[in-house]
Amino acid sequence: MQHLIDRFISYVTIDTESDAHSPTTPSTAKQLDLANLLVHELQAIGLTEVTIDEKGYVMGTLPSNVDHEVPTIGFVSHYDTSPDFTGKGVSPQIVRNYDGGDIVLNAEKNIVLSPSYFEDLLLYKGQTLITTNGLTLLGADDKAGLTEIVSAMEYLVQHPEIKHGKIRVGFTPDEEIGRGADFFDVEQFGAQWAYTMDGSQLGELEYENFNAAGAKITFKGKSVHPGYAKGKMINSMLIANDFINALPKHEIPQETEGYEGFFHVTGLNGSLEETHLELIIRDHDRAKFEARKALVLQISADINARFAAQFGEDICIAEVKDQYYNMREKVEPMYFIVDLAEQAMRELGIEPLIKPIRGGTDGSRLSYMGLPCPNIFAGGHNFHGKYEYVPVESMQKAVDVIVKIAELTATTKFQ
Numbered sequence: 001m002q003h004l005i006d007r008f009i010s011y012v013t014i015d016t017e018s019d020a021h022s023p024t025t026p027s028t029a030k031q032l033d034l035a036n037l038l039v040h041e042l043q044a045i046g047l048t049e050v051t052i053d054e055k056g057y058v059m060g061t062l063p064s065n066v067d068h069e070v071p072t073i074g075f076v077s078h079y080d081t082s083p084d085f086t087g088k089g090v091s092p093q094i095v096r097n098y099d100g101g102d103i104v105l106n107a108e109k110n111i112v113l114s115p116s117y118f119e120d121l122l123l124y125k126g127q128t129l130i131t132t133n134g135l136t137l138l139g140a141d142d143k144a145g146l147t148e149i150v151s152a153m154e155y156l157v158q159h160p161e162i163k164h165g166k167i168r169v170g171f172t173p174d175e176e177i178g179r180g181a182d183f184f185d186v187e188q189f190g191a192q193w194a195y196t197m198d199g200s201q202l203g204e205l206e207y208e209n210f211n212a213a214g215a216k217i218t219f220k221g222k223s224v225h226p227g228y229a230k231g232k233m234i235n236s237m238l239i240a241n242d243f244i245n246a247l248p249k250h251e252i253p254q255e256t257e258g259y260e261g262f263f264h265v266t267g268l269n270g271s272l273e274e275t276h277l278e279l280i281i282r283d284h285d286r287a288k289f290e291a292r293k294a295l296v297l298q299i300s301a302d303i304n305a306r307f308a309a310q311f312g313e314d315i316c317i318a319e320v321k322d323q324y325y326n327m328r329e330k331v332e333p334m335y336f337i338v339d340l341a342e343q344a345m346r347e348l349g350i351e352p353l354i355k356p357i358r359g360g361t362d363g364s365r366l367s368y369m370g371l372p373c374p375n376i377f378a379g380g381h382n383f384h385g386k387y388e389y390v391p392v393e394s395m396q397k398a399v400d401v402i403v404k405i406a407e408l409t410a411t412t413k414f415q
Contacts, residue, residue, distance in 0.1 A: 001128065001392050008130065008147040008395065009092055010037075011079075012139040017087040018080035018177045025183060026056040026080065026173035034079045038146065038171055045154040047169070055183045058171040062153050062164070070165025070410045074194030075152070075402060076362055076373065077145030078175030084384040085137045092138060093131045100125040105386065106134030113387050120201065120381055121389075128392040138388035140380030144395055145197035146171060148378060152402035164406035170194070172362055178212075178323050181365035193337045193372045195405065196363040202394045203350050204377035207331040207338050209357040209364045210261070210282040211289035212323040215296050217243065217277040219270070219303075220315045234311060236275040239303060240268065243277065243316065246299045259284045259356060261292060284326055284356055293320050324360050330367035331374055338374050340412065344404035350397060353377075376401060 014034045019027040026032060035056045042050045047060040058079075064070060081087040095103055100122055103113040111134035115121040121129075132138045149169050156162055168191045172180040175198075199206060221236030247263045256262045261283030268277050281296065283289040300318040307315045331338065342352045357364075363373030379394030 001396055004147060004151055004395055004399070005094065005128075005130065005392055007151060008143060008390075011143040011146055012090045012092060015088045015090070016080050016139070017083050018174045019083060020177040025179065027177060027179070028080075031080050031173045032056055035171065035173065038079065038150070041150055042153070042169070045150065046157040047153060053183075053185075056173040057184060059189060060153075060169050062156060062167040062169070064164065064166040064410075065160055066163050066165060066410050071192040071414060072166040072168060072190055073405070073409055074168040074170060074189060074191035074371070075149045076170045076172065076194050076196045076366070077142045077149055077198055077378070078172045078180050078362060079143065079146055080173050080176050080180075081137060081139045081143075082141065082176040082384040085386065086135075087137055087139055090136045090139055091133045093133055095129040095131060098125055098127055098129050103129070103131060105132055109134060111386060113389065118382060118387060123202075124391040124393070129389050130392060131389040132386050134386050137383070137385055138380070138390065140378065140388055140390040141383040142175065142198045142378060144378040144380050144390050144398070148197050148395055148398040148402060152399045152406075155399065155403055156406060162403065162407055163410045165410050167406055168194070175362050178214075178360070180362040181369060184362070184366060184369070186366065186369045186371045189371065191371060193334060194363070194366065195341060196361045196373055196375045197378045197398060197402070198361045198363070199357075199375050199377035200379070200381055200383070201353065202377055202379060202391075202397060203345060203353040205338065205341050205345065205352045205354050205374065206357045207354075207374040208284060208328040209324075209326055209360050209375075210284055211286055211325050212360055213281040213289070213293055213320055214323055215277075215279040215281060215318060215320045217279065217296075217300065217319070218317045219243070219275040219277070220311070220317075221273045221275070222311070223272050233272075234307065234315070235272050237270050237272065239307075239315065240270065240275040240277050243299055243303060246302075247295075257358070261285070261288055263292065281320070282358075286326065296320055324364045325368060327364040327367035327373065331372050334372045336414065337372060340408055341374060341376060341401070341405060344401050344408055348397065348400050348404055350401070
């Protein structure tokens, strides 16, 4: 497993944090440092048709080694990391034969990864964990996926006795800011279906995700000397607070699970004269999703009606944009691709955990672009923060799943 560890560490120590405020693709030039390394590695392990375009999308081919017709399949992951927490200066720690106790990430700052808070740690007692040093995220989302795909292709090249059809791999920038599929050329990729290696816990297999929208809301105000403000001042920050309080109180990320949707305030800044609120809207059910968007617009309309006489124009301007949709609609007609991944896991002694994604992946948008794309575990936990970790054994099993899916695709008769 040391080869797997070395590859993973070589990826996570490259800063690839994306930037939602940048108009370019990739959103940060430093992402190309890893993209170009991936190109070199794919070529070095023996893949063909290795390309990188001007947007940073990397693709490569493992040619078929059978003489019968086999569907072309793909594996996809992203190389950017979340801007929610810094990815600069990642310095991983390796915990071998984890004993089930607390892991001190940073003694100086008293940052501890503890199973008393993160109970999933106990699933990996006796295994090798890779953690942060408490000062950055780790980047297992989704550099574990990168590691697994490259390592699986390398294994298949080195073991030609394992029969497989043509396999395409694709690596994307900017997934963490919702733009990973923006310039993904599905036609060039040329796969009939694919799998994103971007899940979490060992065994996760997902073909449902949130419908997602983002809202940007601007609140206007009127500045008047506070000593003479009665009936005249309008404080835009307080109106923003009223807006937030009008949302369903318990429909927030920290109080929802499973198929429950939510509203989530992601940004709030302003002054008396103007305040800006950023909000994301999530729900698996399309009708409930549309109702959530409608509620945002209705609250805005109610505020405008309340201040119409005093302000004279709209005081609350809401812009709501869809981001991605539930891939279930596109995957269900080809459910055999989920069955195939489930069979691969079971043959490897892995219990599949089929559940909805409480988020999105490149696969959700790719599915609507003509590339049905369920999501498979990459092994990491506690993404986007300093408590992130990944068990090496889970990464190895993800490699095994990729290899097994390739093998099953070549030996299964599809209708």
